[in-house]
Amino acid sequence: MHRPRYRALAxxxxxxxxxxxxxxxxxLPTEGELAATHRVSRHTVREALRCLAELGxxxxxxxxxxxxxxxxxxASTYRQSLASLADLLQYAKATRLHxxxxxxxxxxxxxxxxxxxxxxxxxxxYAGLRCDAAGTPIGLTELYVDxxxxxxxxxxxxxxxxxYELIEEAFGVAVDEIRQEIDAVTLAPRxxxxxxxxxxxxxxxxxRRYLAPHGRLLQAAVNLHPAERFSYVMRIRRETSR
Amino acid sequence: MHRPRYRALAxxxxxxxxxxxxxxxxxLPTEGELAATHRVSRHTVREALRCLAELGxxxxxxxxxxxxxxxxxxASTYRQSLASLADLLQYAKATRLHxxxxxxxxxxxxxxxxxxxxxxxxxxxYAGLRCDAAGTPIGLTELYVDxxxxxxxxxxxxxxxxxYELIEEAFGVAVDEIRQEIDAVTLAPRxxxxxxxxxxxxxxxxxRRYLAPHGRLLQAAVNLHPAERFSYVMRIRRETSR
DNA sequence: CATGCTAATATGTCCGGACAAATTCTCAAG
DNA sequence: CTTGAGAATTTGTCCGGACATATTAGCATG
Numbered sequence: 001m002h003r004p005r006y007r008a009l010a011x012x013x014x015x016x017x018x019x020x021x022x023x024x025x026x027x028l029p030t031e032g033e034l035a036a037t038h039r040v041s042r043h044t045v046r047e048a049l050r051c052l053a054e055l056g057x058x059x060x061x062x063x064x065x066x067x068x069x070x071x072x073x074x075a076s077t078y079r080q081s082l083a084s085l086a087d088l089l090q091y092a093k094a095t096r097l098h099x100x101x102x103x104x105x106x107x108x109x110x111x112x113x114x115x116x117x118x119x120x121x122x123x124x125x126y127a128g129l130r131c132d133a134a135g136t137p138i139g140l141t142e143l144y145v146d147x148x149x150x151x152x153x154x155x156x157x158x159x160x161x162x163x164y165e166l167i168e169e170a171f172g173v174a175v176d177e178i179r180q181e182i183d184a185v186t187l188a189p190r191x192x193x194x195x196x197x198x199x200x201x202x203x204x205x206x207x208r209r210y211l212a213p214h215g216r217l218l219q220a221a222v223n224l225h226p227a228e229r230f231s232y233v234m235r236i237r238r239e240t241s242r
Numbered sequence: 243m244h245r246p247r248y249r250a251l252a253x254x255x256x257x258x259x260x261x262x263x264x265x266x267x268x269x270l271p272t273e274g275e276l277a278a279t280h281r282v283s284r285h286t287v288r289e290a291l292r293c294l295a296e297l298g299x300x301x302x303x304x305x306x307x308x309x310x311x312x313x314x315x316x317a318s319t320y321r322q323s324l325a326s327l328a329d330l331l332q333y334a335k336a337t338r339l340h341x342x343x344x345x346x347x348x349x350x351x352x353x354x355x356x357x358x359x360x361x362x363x364x365x366x367x368y369a370g371l372r373c374d375a376a377g378t379p380i381g382l383t384e385l386y387v388d389x390x391x392x393x394x395x396x397x398x399x400x401x402x403x404x405x406y407e408l409i410e411e412a413f414g415v416a417v418d419e420i421r422q423e424i425d426a427v428t429l430a431p432r433x434x435x436x437x438x439x440x441x442x443x444x445x446x447x448x449x450r451r452y453l454a455p456h457g458r459l460l461q462a463a464v465n466l467h468p469a470e471r472f473s474y475v476m477r478i479r480r481e482t483s484r
Numbered sequence: 485c486a487t488g489c490t491a492a493t494a495t496g497t498c499c500g501g502a503c504a505a506a507t508t509c510t511c512a513a514g
Numbered sequence: 515c516t517t518g519a520g521a522a523t524t525t526g527t528c529c530g531g532a533c534a535t536a537t538t539a540g541c542a543t544g
Binding site: 004005006040041042043044047061062063064065 | 496497498499500501504505506507508
């Protein structure tokens with residue numbers, strides 16, 4: 001498959017850096033050397049190096065050279081549990097969630113891990129946009145609902161509130177615990193486009209898992225909130241027993 | 243002050259786009275037209291347009307032209323309060339915070355807003371790196387401590403725990419409430435370098451304000467956690483009174 | 485009016501070159 | 515051994531040019 005020379009060069013250099021040639025901390029050959037070695041123009045080399053810089057693999061400084069700053073992004077995640085008292089309902093009432101039609105999906109791999117589902121379990125996925133009272137989009141939502149509650153669609157929009165409340169009322173089940181995970185992600189191009197933002201923007205991802213009394217997952221929601229449109233505020237009160 | 247031509251052009255074009263000339267959805271003049279109008283080379287124009295593309299203001303496609311996609315990034319923040327029960331102490335014990343020397347600062351402007359301080363109030367700022375038990379950096383911390391507690395440095399490292407606990411014990415004050423704000427930011431180059439990561443990476447920013455019983459701010463902490471090294475997990479339990 | 489083809493247009497890629505600016509290295513002097 | 519000046523090195527900026535590729539406009543035909 002055809003590919004521009006500068007991209008091909010970028011890919012070769014990226015692979016070499018990943019292989020430790022040169023290692024993090026060392027310098028790459030100069031632009032002139034790379035041009036001679038790979039028989040391309042200095043412009044092409046500079047374009048290739050710009051790609052690597054965008055990936056965060058190298059750092060360039062005039063007079064100093066091109067330094068390798070990373071072989072590849074790190075992949076280990078640290079987790080810490082913090083309990084809280086919900087204001088979720090108030091949040092749900094204060095904002096408006098516009099949901100699209102249901103799409104049946106089966107949870108596997110990353111999706112299963114993300115929403116805490118058993119592998120192979122079926123879900124109904126609803127993509128939506130959440131807006132504040134003024135109609136300004138504040139985030140994207142993907143709602144995963146147990147197919148057992150497929151009729152819940154009829155209740156959407158009946159009144160402001162949380163979907164899990166509707167499920168509780170319509171099906172006589174109870175959400176006993178909500179597990180919430182907050183982390184930072186980078187908006188993918190399609191996600192960014194839906195929010196009218198440039199891709200690559202930092203966003204809060206808030207995953208909520210709605211569990212019945214014995215830990216059965218009834219519903220899950222994956223929310224993406226762009227950095228400047230949403231922040232979480234929590235008050236942590238001292239327990240009086242202390 | 244000297245500035246490269248391509249940056250000056252980018253700034254002019256950015257200001258025009260912000261002023262609606264041309265409006266979002268319209269196209270910019272072609273590269274050739276811009277080169278002629280501004281008496282620069284097409285290369286300089288392309289560099290300037292690349293800057294605007296990086297800002298997410300324009301979208302470029304060969305054969306089609308340069309389209310304006312945004313006038314400027316949105317700047318309104320939505321805030322929602324959610325209360326919680328702390329695991330903060332456990333978190334503090336499970337990780338290790340390496341703090342540097344104190345640096346006196348006066349809170350103004352953005353800093354005052356960020357940490358919730360009165361403008362003009364003096365603080366001691368300690369920059370630090372937090373690591374997990376294995377020594378892997380999981381975030382950067384900036385600790386702001388009331389100068390009244392300057393002797394607290396002597397207590398650093400005495401035993402694992404939270405700095406506010408040390409302040410409580412050493413000075414006979416009590417933290418009554420911790421206000422925590424979580425949002426997504428993009429790591430600045432220096433911050434990223436300290437964590438061995440490329441700049442531009444998404445990160446969780448968690449600001450905690452430690453308040454005495456009548457709302458007096460005793461301490462504040464600004465924590466930056468890179469996206470893949472940290473996530474917040476919370477359990478929200480149903481209140482039994484419901 | 486719809487369709488298809490071709491030309492025109494606009495950005496993308498690549499080249500060579502020159503000079504500016506920041507950093508590093510070398511060497512002489514103290 | 516230290517210091518400072520100057521040269522060398524390396525990236526950054528800017529130019530002009532040519533060709534490739536994708537998109538759009540225009541026009542002829544049915």
